[in-house]
Structure formats: C-alpha cells, structure tokens
Amino acid sequence: xxxxxxxxxxxxxxxxxxxxxxxxxxxxxxxxxxxxxxxxxxxxxxxxxxxxxxxxxxxxxxxxxxxxxxxxxxxxxxxxxxxxxxxxxxxxxxxxxxxxxxxxxxxxxxxxxxxx
Amino acid sequence: xxxxxxxxxxxxxxxxxxxxxxxxxxxxxxxxxxxxxxxxxxxxxxxxxxxxxxxxxxxxxxxxxxxxxxxxxxxxxxxxxxxxxxxxxxxxxxxxxxxxxxxxxxxxxxx
Numbered sequence: 001x002x003x004x005x006x007x008x009x010x011x012x013x014x015x016x017x018x019x020x021x022x023x024x025x026x027x028x029x030x031x032x033x034x035x036x037x038x039x040x041x042x043x044x045x046x047x048x049x050x051x052x053x054x055x056x057x058x059x060x061x062x063x064x065x066x067x068x069x070x071x072x073x074x075x076x077x078x079x080x081x082x083x084x085x086x087x088x089x090x091x092x093x094x095x096x097x098x099x100x101x102x103x104x105x106x107x108x109x110x111x112x113x114x115x116x
Numbered sequence: 117x118x119x120x121x122x123x124x125x126x127x128x129x130x131x132x133x134x135x136x137x138x139x140x141x142x143x144x145x146x147x148x149x150x151x152x153x154x155x156x157x158x159x160x161x162x163x164x165x166x167x168x169x170x171x172x173x174x175x176x177x178x179x180x181x182x183x184x185x186x187x188x189x190x191x192x193x194x195x196x197x198x199x200x201x202x203x204x205x206x207x208x209x210x211x212x213x214x215x216x217x218x219x220x221x222x223x224x225x226x227x
Contacts, residue, residue: 004159031213033215035217040219041219042120042205042217042218042219042220043160043205043207043215043217044217045214045215045216048213048214050213056213056214091159091160093159093160102148102165102167104150104162104165105160105162105215106162107152107159107160107161108159109157109158109159110157110158110159112157
C-alpha cells in the first residue's frame with residue numbers, strides 16, 4: 001500500500017515568509033510525528049499526534065512553529081516568518097499507535113526547506 | 117535526559133569487508149532501540165528493532181546487538197557491498213512514544 005507522503009519535496013523561500021508543509025500518513029495510523037534534520041545532524045523531535053489526544057508540542061523550537069492534524073489523516077506544519085536557521089529537512093513519520101514495544105515508525109521522504 | 121551518540125561519524129571501507137557501527141545511550145530505561153538507514157533525498161527505512169528484553173536481532177547480513185546495562189548497541193554488517201552506502205541512524209525509544217536519534221554514521225563502501 002501507499003507509504004507516508006510529504007509535499008512539497010523541496011521549498012525555497014525568502015526570509016520572513018510563511019511556509020506550510022504537508023504530511024499524508026499511512027491510512028489507519030493514529031500516531032504521527034514531525035522531525036527536523038539539519039545538515040549533518042540527527043533527527044530533532046518537533047511534535048507528536050496520537051488520535052484525538054492533545055499533541056505533544058514540546059519539541060517545537062519557537063512560537064513561529066505550529067502544526068495541525070485533521071482527525072487521523074493529513075497534518076500540516078507551518079513555519080511563520082521563516083529564518084535562515086529554519087533551513088533543514090522536515091521529516092514526517094507515522095505508526096499504528098498501538099504503543100506496543102515492537103512498533104516502528106514509517107517515514108516520508110521529507111521536505112527540504114531552504115530559507116534565503 | 118536521554119542522549120544518543122554514534123561513532124564513527126563517517127566510515128569508508130572496501131567492498132567485502134565486515135564492519136561495526138556503534139551507538140551509545142545515556143539512560144538504560146528504554147522500550148526499544150532501532151537501527152535505520154537513510155539514503156540521500158529519502159526518508160528513513162527501519163532495518164532492525166531490538167526490544168529492551170532482547171539481546172540481538174538479525175536480518176540477512178545485518179546483526180544488531182543491545183547491551184542495555186552498558187547503554188550500547190552495535191550494528192554489524194557482513195560482507196559489505198556498494199549498495200550498503202548510506203547513513204545509518206540509531207534511535208532509542210524512551211517512554212511510550214518518544215524517539216531520540218543519534219547523529220548517524222555515514223558509510224561509504226568502495227567497489
């Protein structure tokens with residue numbers, strides 16, 4: 001079946017502009033994650049959605065970052081007034097959300113954001 | 117606070133060599149540990165998942181071990197091939213859903 005998809009694959013924007021990144025998780029997956037990966041770095045947790053529970057936003061680096069998810073489907077990550085340090089690959093992942101120890105995440109290809 | 121470290125940061129080996137990638141973590145209270153592969157321009161692909169109660173997992177030429185008490189995991193790749201060239205990331209699941217990732221090892225296997 002279809003995997004996790006993200007759009008756009010690449011985004012170039014000017015400093016100060018807002019951007020919106022989209023993630024379509026695997027159908028039926030209740031858990032959804034956003035990560036940021038700066039060049040040469042590991043993945044940095046941003047936000048976690050699980051079903052209809054309140055999201056864990058503890059990883060969002062500033063109030064310029066926000067994310068929404070409609071039910072158990074599409075999620076959008078919005079960055080307002082972009083800064084050059086926001087340049088990174090933004091990765092989305094989903095998982096069944098069972099909480100079982102052996103559960104894994106399935107990643108999308110990412111959106112590469114470049115802020116000029 | 118859980119921290120995950122991977123050594124070496126980069127590795128270049130000739131085809132056919134056996135190699136070991138290392139991952140260490142500071143808090144032994146984990147649910148599981150996963151090894152992922154990341155190819156340029158692509159997302160992560162899960163290679164092996166070791167539950168906290170397990171010592172190792174094997175898949176084909178890959179073998180991952182876990183020593184929770186010492187906070188260490190190794191990924192062993194046998195008979196490396198150019199197609200194995202990628203970045204390898206380890207991730208520790210701390211708590212019911214949070215994953216902490218290492219910075220990865222960039223592997224290049226030379227033909």
